[in-house]
Amino acid sequence: xxxxxxxxxxxxxxxxxxxxxxxxxxxxxxxxxxxxxxxxxxxxxxxxxxxxxxxxxxxxxxxxxxxxxxxxxxxxxxxxxxxxxxxxxxxxxxxxxxxxxxxxxxxxxxxxxxxxxxxxxxxxxxxxxxxxxxxxxxxxxxxxxxxxxxxxxxxxxxxxxxxxxxxxxxxxxxxxxxxxxxxxxxxxxxxxxxxxxxxxxxxxxxxxxxxxxxxxxxxxxxxxxxxxxxxxxxxxxxxxxxxxxxxxxxxxxxxxxxxxxxxxxxxxxxxxxxxxxxxxxxxxxxxxxxxxxxxxxxxxxxxxxxxxxxxxxxxxxxxxxxxxxxxxxxxxxxxxxxxxxxxxxxxxxxxxxxxxxxxxxxxxxxxxxxxxxxxxxxxxxxxxxxxxxxxxxxxxxxxxxxxxxxxxxxxxxxxxxxxxxxxxxxxxxxxxxxxxxxxxxxxxxxxxxxxxxxxxxxxxxxxxxxxxxxxxxxxxxxxxxxxxxxxxxxxxxxxxxxxxxxxxxxxxxxxxxxxxxxxxxxxxxxxxxxxxxxxxxxxxxxxxxxxxxxxxxxxxxxxxxxxxxxxxxxxxxxxxxxxxxxxxxxxxxxxxxxxxxxxxxxxxxxxxxxxxxxxxxxxxxxxxxxxxxxxxxxxxxxxxxxxxxxxxxxxxxxxxxxxxxxxxxxxxxxxxxxxxxxxxxxxxxxxxxxxxxxxxxxxxxxxxxxxxxxxxxxxxxxxxxxxxxxxxxxxxxxxxxxxxxxxxxxxxxxxxxxxxxxxxxxxxxxxxxxxxxxxxxxxxxxxxxxxxxxxxxxxxxxxxxxxxxxxxxxxxxxxxxxxxxxxxxxxxxxxxxxxxxxxxxxxxxxxxxxxxxxxxxxxxxxxxxxxxxxxxxxxxxxxxxxxxxxxxxxxxxxxxxxxxxxxxxxxxxxxxxxxxxxxxxxxxxxxxxxxxxxxxxxxxxxxxxxxxxxxxxxxxxxxxxxxxxxxxxxxxxxx
Numbered sequence: 001x002x003x004x005x006x007x008x009x010x011x012x013x014x015x016x017x018x019x020x021x022x023x024x025x026x027x028x029x030x031x032x033x034x035x036x037x038x039x040x041x042x043x044x045x046x047x048x049x050x051x052x053x054x055x056x057x058x059x060x061x062x063x064x065x066x067x068x069x070x071x072x073x074x075x076x077x078x079x080x081x082x083x084x085x086x087x088x089x090x091x092x093x094x095x096x097x098x099x100x101x102x103x104x105x106x107x108x109x110x111x112x113x114x115x116x117x118x119x120x121x122x123x124x125x126x127x128x129x130x131x132x133x134x135x136x137x138x139x140x141x142x143x144x145x146x147x148x149x150x151x152x153x154x155x156x157x158x159x160x161x162x163x164x165x166x167x168x169x170x171x172x173x174x175x176x177x178x179x180x181x182x183x184x185x186x187x188x189x190x191x192x193x194x195x196x197x198x199x200x201x202x203x204x205x206x207x208x209x210x211x212x213x214x215x216x217x218x219x220x221x222x223x224x225x226x227x228x229x230x231x232x233x234x235x236x237x238x239x240x241x242x243x244x245x246x247x248x249x250x251x252x253x254x255x256x257x258x259x260x261x262x263x264x265x266x267x268x269x270x271x272x273x274x275x276x277x278x279x280x281x282x283x284x285x286x287x288x289x290x291x292x293x294x295x296x297x298x299x300x301x302x303x304x305x306x307x308x309x310x311x312x313x314x315x316x317x318x319x320x321x322x323x324x325x326x327x328x329x330x331x332x333x334x335x336x337x338x339x340x341x342x343x344x345x346x347x348x349x350x351x352x353x354x355x356x357x358x359x360x361x362x363x364x365x366x367x368x369x370x371x372x373x374x375x376x377x378x379x380x381x382x383x384x385x386x387x388x389x390x391x392x393x394x395x396x397x398x399x400x401x402x403x404x405x406x407x408x409x410x411x412x413x414x415x416x417x418x419x420x421x422x423x424x425x426x427x428x429x430x431x432x433x434x435x436x437x438x439x440x441x442x443x444x445x446x447x448x449x450x451x452x453x454x455x456x457x458x459x460x461x462x463x464x465x466x467x468x469x470x471x472x473x474x475x476x477x478x479x480x481x482x483x484x485x486x487x488x489x490x491x492x493x494x495x496x497x498x499x500x501x502x503x504x505x506x507x508x509x510x511x512x513x514x515x516x517x518x519x520x521x522x523x524x525x526x527x528x529x530x531x532x533x534x535x536x537x538x539x540x541x542x543x544x545x546x547x548x549x550x551x552x553x554x555x556x557x558x559x560x561x562x563x564x565x566x567x568x569x570x571x572x573x574x575x576x577x578x579x580x581x582x583x584x585x586x587x588x589x590x591x592x593x594x595x596x597x598x599x600x601x602x603x604x605x606x607x608x609x610x611x612x613x614x615x616x617x618x619x620x621x622x623x624x625x626x627x628x629x630x631x632x633x634x635x636x637x638x639x640x641x642x643x644x645x646x647x648x649x650x651x652x653x654x655x656x657x658x659x660x661x662x663x664x665x666x667x668x669x670x671x672x673x674x675x676x677x678x679x680x681x682x683x684x685x686x687x688x689x690x691x692x693x694x695x696x697x698x699x700x701x702x703x704x705x706x707x708x709x710x711x712x713x714x715x716x717x718x719x720x721x722x723x724x725x726x727x728x729x730x731x732x733x734x735x736x737x738x739x740x741x742x743x744x745x746x747x748x749x750x751x752x753x754x755x756x757x758x759x760x761x762x763x764x765x766x767x768x769x770x771x772x773x774x775x776x777x778x779x780x781x782x783x784x785x786x787x788x789x790x791x792x793x794x795x796x797x798x799x800x801x802x803x804x805x806x807x808x809x810x811x812x813x814x815x816x817x818x819x820x821x822x823x824x825x826x827x828x829x830x831x832x833x834x835x836x837x838x839x840x841x842x843x844x845x846x847x848x849x850x851x852x853x854x855x856x857x858x859x860x861x862x863x864x865x866x867x868x869x870x871x872x873x874x875x876x877x878x879x880x881x882x883x884x885x886x887x888x889x890x891x892x893x894x895x896x897x898x899x900x901x902x903x904x905x906x907x908x909x910x911x912x913x914x915x916x917x918x919x920x921x922x923x924x925x926x927x928x929x930x931x932x933x934x935x936x937x938x939x940x941x942x943x944x945x946x947x948x949x950x951x952x953x954x955x956x957x958x959x960x961x962x963x964x965x966x967x968x969x970x971x972x973x974x975x
Contacts, residue, residue: 027204027312030211035101037214038093039206040359041309041321045170046093046100046143054140057251060172061137061405064163064181068398071192072153072161076112078187079151082180083110085199086319088171088206093143102207108146116155125156133164137405141168166405169321171206175308176319178389181402185392192395206320218362222355226363229329229352230378234369237380238296239413240826240872241435243800245375249434253410256429256441258419259449266425272456276339278346280425281385284418285328286338286345287452288383290463293332295447295827297817302379303328304412307356325360326352327378334464334819338455341463380413388421408433416448439875440826446470447824464819476877477822478858480812487663488696493630493655494662495563497696499524505698511556512722513703518553520698523560530561530594530616537592537609538567542634544843546585546593547682548572548602551703554613555682556691558594561616568635568652573683574599580648584640587844588650632656638843639685639783650843651783653688660836661786662692664809668791669777671750672697673726677719679704679733685783686755689728699725712737716745728753728779731763738766746771755779755788758881759802768796780804780881784852784865785811786837790879803878804871810836813879814864815871820857825873830885832864839865 030036038046045058066075083089087104094103115132117125136152148171152164165180172180183200190198261269273283285303292301309315309322330345363369369377391400415430427448429441447468454466469477491497501508502524510523518526534545545562547569549555562569570588572581581602585593592609594616595602603610636655640648666672676694678701680687694701702722708714709729715737718724731754737746752774754763759778767776781788790813792805807813815829816822823829834856841849856862870882 025212025216027208027212027314029204030208034211035096035099036103036207036211038100038102039210039213039321040361041323042093042102042170042210043100044359044361045168045321049143049168049170052251055251056138056140057407057409057411058169059137059139059141059166059407060169060177061164061166061407062177063133063403063405064165065401065403066161066163066394066398067401068159070159070161070394070398071188072114072155074188074191075161075163076114076153077191078184079112080110081187082183082200083147083149085183085201086205088318088320089149089167090146091171091207092146092148093170102210104207105146110147110149110151113150113152114155115152118155118157129154129156129162133162133405136164137166137407139166143168143170164405171321172319173308173321173323174386175310175322179317179319181400182392185394185400188394200317202314202317204314204318206318209315209318209320209322218358219355222358223362223366225351225355226327226358227367230327230363230367234302234378235298235300236375237292237298237301237413238828239292239380239435240295240440240824240828241413242437242440242826242875243435246434249432251409251411252433253430254408254433254438254441255406256431256438256445258426258428259445260424260426263424265453266420266423268456269425269452270423272459276342276459278342280418280420282346282349283342284385284416284427284452285349285383286342287448287455288416289330289332289341289345290338290451290455290466291444291448291468292381293334293463294451294466294468295444295824297823297828299332299334301330301332303330304376304379304382306382306384307353309357311357324356326356327363328352328383332463335462337460338463338466339459342459376412382412382415383418384415385418386420388419414444437875443470443825464817464821469822469824473822473824477814480807485660485663485667485810487666488659489663491659492632493563493634494636494658494692494696495527495560496630497659497662498560499564501696501698508698509700510695511553511701511703513551513553514705516553517700518557523557523695526557526617527560527564529619530558531564533611533616534561534565534567534592534594537611538565539591541566542568543592544568544570544588544590544635544638546570546572546588546590546595546603546608548574548593548595548599549613550574550596551681551706553703555703556695556701558613558616559682559691560695562594563630563636566630566634568637570638570640570650571681571683573681574602576683578602580640583648584650587648588638589844630655632659637688639683641685641783649845649848651685651839652841652843653783653786653839657786657837657839658688658692661688661788661809662696664788664837665689665693666697668808669751671725673699673751675700675702675722675724675726675748677702677704677715677722677724677727679709679715679727679729685787686728689753689755689779689787690726694726709733712740716741719748720745723748725750726753727751728755730754730756731759731778732757735763735766738763738770743770746774749774751775751777753777753779755781758883759794761799761802764794764796764798764802767794772796778802778804780879781811781837782833782865782867782869784839784867785833785835786839789813789833789835789837792878801874801880803874804881805878807835811838812864814858815873815879816857823872825875825877828870828872828882831867831869831871831879833867834859834862834864838863 049058090105090108091102092105094101117128120128132152132154136150141148148168150166154162156162186200187198269283270280273280276283288303289301292303293299304325305328306323306325309324315322328349330348332341336344364377391402394400410430410432413432413435417428417430419426419428427445429444431441450468450470451466454461488497502520506519506521508520509517510520511518538545545567547558547562549558559569570584570590572584572593585603585605585608590608592611593603594611594613597612597614600610632655634655635652636658638650638652640650642648673694676690676699678687678690682691691701700722702718702724704715704718719727725748727749734752734754749771752767752771755778764776767774776794778792778794779788780790788808789811790805791808792803794802812834814822814832814834816832817829841853852866853863854866856864868885870885871879872882874880
């Protein structure tokens, strides 16, 4: 009830504003002979124009088309009369001793360019008109030279004229242009009737308003309102952009198509607003809030909206810049109903209007907001609702149509214009073309319309549930399943595929290490021997057997032997901390470990059998058990990854998983490896890609020596000596190879794959500059999805971003928000994975499995793995990787939980109660809060990232300032 009373009070105050204002501080004439200061809004525009002196983005231009019998001389005289009556149109802006002031130039005249194109063809007329209008509208103004108005009149035939009016925004706004048109029409009608005494000159002029405003102190209650409203963290709105935000804004923009709502739909919208007890402005603003929340996933939404400061009736007929920007901050709780959100936005808007007379720049200074070179300090999006007025009548013989000129400029990331004209509503998006593609903005129009229609249909629905996805998006997101590959479909065990190769290609080289090679026949025979030994020691079918060996040919032989014995192998890196190794052994219930004599002290537990590889080459007699055929649901191997609780977690991968993953490589890649360089340890899941892809297709698996990654020349030598055709490594390592290795040593390469870390465009550039004939791929996939689930062939045009690609190997990928809703194209969502490569869970950890492997909300018979990774779909339907949603990081490609690091630190010393882990991202660049005393080297680094056009703009801005302007500019920046 209190809020309702407050609302009525505010509305009453607005309707009766003169009564209130008279008791406060009425506007009077400014003293004669003084330097009149700029209004608050003008100061902001003047300052921005000094920053970009040769940029026309603060021009305001309208095109008037007259159809009928126009009297050209009378129109020209009418224009000059309007110019004479409004001092603001004759005003210029100057600075002396660091003080900016405005000067009325009474002796200045308005020059009107005239053109007669009536003799030309229609095509010629169109071309010439467009050329003149573009040139006229796009020419910047010098704020020190009158007039700040340009007028061009073009005759196209006897019954059609085009009048182009261009002004600097510092002297006008939309309301003022309505006054301009009405006064122009009034003078035209009067002169047509030979009435030379007609006048619309007002007693008060805009300079009087500027002086009055400069003498008014900022209302402390209003300033405190904004300090409270804008307290805390001011978020940057992360809209689904197509391009990376430039360091230096160019203000290049465009406007979307205008979506006109039908008469029936418009009536429904306007009626719906009345039913909710609000205005169409508030209703559409609420839908915009929901749109921004759903696109960004953020609930704290800040929107700028321009309002007029014509609080006194004496200002209603004065031309000038009366606009101010208010900030509308709304908490869009996902569970709030649309109806309740409308009420919240309504009260929020009324309160903002009540406190609107605090200048925007005063807010920035008072709140000491973080400054950025690239973004507005409070908001990145705007909202405008414009009730289009009727055009004034010139006379019964002339009909006027007026339009706004599109400057292809956008001062904000995104601006939504809602227009209401004769009861018909329409929406238009203005957008920064540095950030968005036209196709994305067109999709935004669809989202907005779907949300609006959904809200009208069911206002009691929670905003997280309102329909937003287009039909094409639903079709794409929910119909991913593809037929399974026929490769290896007759095999149930991954090792049986390798056995088959040993029969069909027995003499092919299978494995090579340090110059020692074995054939497929030898590999299979040796593995069978180990399997026979192992069978005598296993207790249960599909038992997990530890594998802890130095890198060698025997490492692969033992791995295959474990599989042939019907067991699963658990790779154990001997360099792991002893505590981690013991945990893995106990957690996986490992009874037997195949290892080497010099590692015997690692496995001291009496109940752990150690089978030394040195003794497994002898014949076995007798064999107590018989090798059984594998079932495709049997576990093939277990990989332990980092754990969020401080304990590692074991992922069990079945034969079906790894066969499907390997078969997918035959589908995706156009050639199999003749020789694959295995860089990673077999304890790392990416090793499985090279091991099984190579051995299942008859290639040579070449094992790199330990720590070879520390010597890129050694890598180059082995690639050359072993004629390596394929390899997979970390992007950071591959980048070093490209930088420091002679390309001749890499000429055998056909395919280079990077995975395990984010891949940056500079890698693509380095690759194609050096190895243009080698195909380059980026893979993504967690251990829980069997090595990979998406892949992308990198092209030499991929210099903006390197996506992780599209689903492969029967994977199903969903990008979901925290409520498991599908996010639209371009929006950030968490990556969920399903499909053939999905593991069943973590061994002996059902609680954690249930948390990470959830029921598929769109197919309850299936499961999805919650990766904790963030991504978004690009416009070409590739997925872009955006980092982690949790505390997990990558160290040299290994997934590590920060909690696990913290636990190890605390375990090191019982006296340590708290541990802080700092992560430095070398690839990130943040230019916020650049110190004004920035070191020269840092400044040079920043300037190097700018293109020539940006640099020219900065230098011309500096050169264009005189000493007073530079002094004023410095004071503004420091403030």
